[in-house]
Amino acid sequence: MGGFFGVVSGKNCIKDIYYGTDYHYHLGTRTGGIAPYYNDNFTLINKSIHENYFRPQFISELKHKKANSAIGIITDDYDRATVISSRLGKFGIVAVGRANNIDEIVQEAFESGVSFSVKEKGHDFPQATEVVGKYIIGHESRSIEEGLIKAQERIKGSFSALLMSEKGIYAMRDRLGRTPVIIGKKKKAYAAASESFALDQLGYSVERELGPGEIVFFDKSHIEQVKQPGKEMQACSFLWIYYGYPNAVYEGMEVSQARMRCGAALARNDTVFADFVAPIPDSGLHHAAGYAEARDIHQRFPISKYSHTWARSFTPWTQEKRDEIAQKKLTISPTMLKGAKVIFLDDSIVRGTQLRNLTSRIRKSGAKEIHMRIASPPPIYPCEFLNFSNTKDSVLAGIKAIQEIKGSASIDDDIIKEFLANGSERYNEMVENIRQKIGLDSLAYQKLEDMIESIGLPKQNLCTHCWDRSSYS
Numbered sequence: 190m191g192g193f194f195g196v197v198s199g200k201n202c203i204k205d206i207y208y209g210t211d212y213h214y215h216l217g218t219r220t221g222g223i224a225p226y227y228n229d230n231f232t233l234i235n236k237s238i239h240e241n242y243f244r245p246q247f248i249s250e251l252k253h254k255k256a257n258s259a260i261g262i263i264t265d266d267y268d269r270a271t272v273i274s275s276r277l278g279k280f281g282i283v284a285v286g287r288a289n290n291i292d293e294i295v296q297e298a299f300e301s302g303v304s305f306s307v308k309e310k311g312h313d314f315p316q317a318t319e320v321v322g323k324y325i326i327g328h329e330s331r332s333i334e335e336g337l338i339k340a341q342e343r344i345k346g347s348f349s350a351l352l353m354s355e356k357g358i359y360a361m362r363d364r365l366g367r368t369p370v371i372i373g374k375k376k377k378a379y380a381a382a383s384e385s386f387a388l389d390q391l392g393y394s395v396e397r398e399l400g401p402g403e404i405v406f407f408d409k410s411h412i413e414q415v416k417q418p419g420k421e422m423q424a425c426s427f428l429w430i431y432y433g434y435p436n437a438v439y440e441g442m443e444v445s446q447a448r449m450r451c452g453a454a455l456a457r458n459d460t461v462f463a464d465f466v467a468p469i470p471d472s473g474l475h476h477a478a479g480y481a482e483a484r485d486i487h488q489r490f491p492i493s494k495y496s497h498t499w500a501r502s503f504t505p506w507t508q509e510k511r512d513e514i515a516q517k518k519l520t521i522s523p524t525m526l527k528g529a530k531v532i533f534l535d536d537s538i539v540r541g542t543q544l545r546n547l548t549s550r551i552r553k554s555g556a557k558e559i560h561m562r563i564a565s566p567p568p569i570y571p572c573e574f575l576n577f578s579n580t581k582d583s584v585l586a587g588i589k590a591i592q593e594i595k596g597s598a599s600i601d602d603d604i605i606k607e608f609l610a611n612g613s614e615r616y617n618e619m620v621e622n623i624r625q626k627i628g629l630d631s632l633a634y635q636k637l638e639d640m641i642e643s644i645g646l647p648k649q650n651l652c653t654h655c656w657d658r659s660s661y662s
């Protein structure tokens with residue numbers, strides 16, 4: 190995944206870009222980039238944020254800088270902020286998402302004589318942002334506006350971008366609106382962000398969210414539409430369930446409220462007895478609050494996250510590293526857990542390995558019964574549209590369970606479909622297989638229709654590909 194921030198201002202906006210980009214840190218762990226523009230000069234700073242937080246990495250280089258406009262990005266891959274000098278002028282570009290046909294676009298570019306810079310050691314394929322940036326100003330484009338529209342039509346997948354020219358910033362939301370782009374305004378400044386709360390935090394009032402595929406241009410004092418939004422939308426459901434920030438609002442639906450409704454929906458279908466309800470932090474917090482409220486069972490917090498020194502475990506290096514970080518940052522209270530029957534709430538189970546380790550630690554702390562309620566259905570199909578985790582279908586807990594039940598690693602779509610209907614005999618077998626492996630006393634997942642209702646948007650406006658492969662590209 191990733192998130193971006195861009196600003197054009199009548200004042201020095203270096204602080205806004207620094208904090209505005211940093212408020213997207215929860216969306217990526219690998220690379221941070223900032224491109225400020227000041228007095229006709231573009232600067233470019235990209236750094237790895239693998240081993241360090243974003244702000245300490247950038248403070249020394251930004252504290253003496255000034256900017257009239259700037260764009261910034263946090264990503265989970267090697268893509269980064271890019272500045273390109275072209276016949277249509279100089280511009281900086283940052284992008285979020287995934288261009289699935291990037292190899293094809295690169296090949297065409299090579300054939301017409303375009304070259305790309307090599308990224309970093311061990312990763313010398315061209316980065317998508319540079320490829321798309323060069324596509325935008327390709328020889329067939331008479332303007333940046335035309336290039337953006339062509340790029341949006343050409344890219345398969347999902348590609349939202351901020352392009353900063355000498356005049357201002359173009360903000361483009363991906364064709365089907367899988368990722369958000371929100372426009373904010375304050376005195377003599379306009380900004381665009383992936384997360385609405387980043388705008389609130391910096392004193393911007395939210396002007397509006399771009400529609401799917403919409404492109405706008407803004408400078409410090411005005412905004413204009415370059416391309417109207419399309420009619421079809423496929424906003425990523427996981428924004429509300431897992432990776433969006435609690436106070437963020439997408440399509441008018443606040444994340445924390447959607448999570449509360451998810452918890453309440455799980456509660457409606459549940460009768461298991463427990464001494465208390467507890468979240469798996471952080472993303473289980475609001476799911477648990479909604480569940481506890483709906484069933485009138487009080488909440489306790491036997492698991493606390495030690496996040497002061499441990500980076501989050503979204504997509505670091507290897508599975509072993511992810512598991513290690515996940516275990517180290519979650520601390521457990523044996524005093525609260527000893528002899529207790531507990532209903533835990535979490536957002537999703539992807540592989541199940543981290544939850545298995547955590548369950549074993551909870552059990553060792555003396556918990557008598559461990560019941561797990563999951564705010565989304567078992568993911569069955571890996572994401573094809575965003576760089577949302579690097580999970581292959583063969584390691585998804587649901588797929589592994591189906592393979593084990595069928596006694597074969599080769600399972601086709603017809604077989605998978607047998608297991609998808611919540612409550613069916615096959616579905617229950619799959620859940621039981623996962624429950625046993627994790628070591629829980631009971632396990633229940635959200636029904637897809639209840640998750641959609643909790644988010645609050647019509648199904649046709651949401652991407653639910655992870656669960657039913659129904660989304661389009």
Ligand code: SF4
Nearest residue numbers: 425426572652654655
């Ligand atoms: S496939 Fe899953 S993670 Fe990817 S956009 Fe769709 S719902 Fe989101």
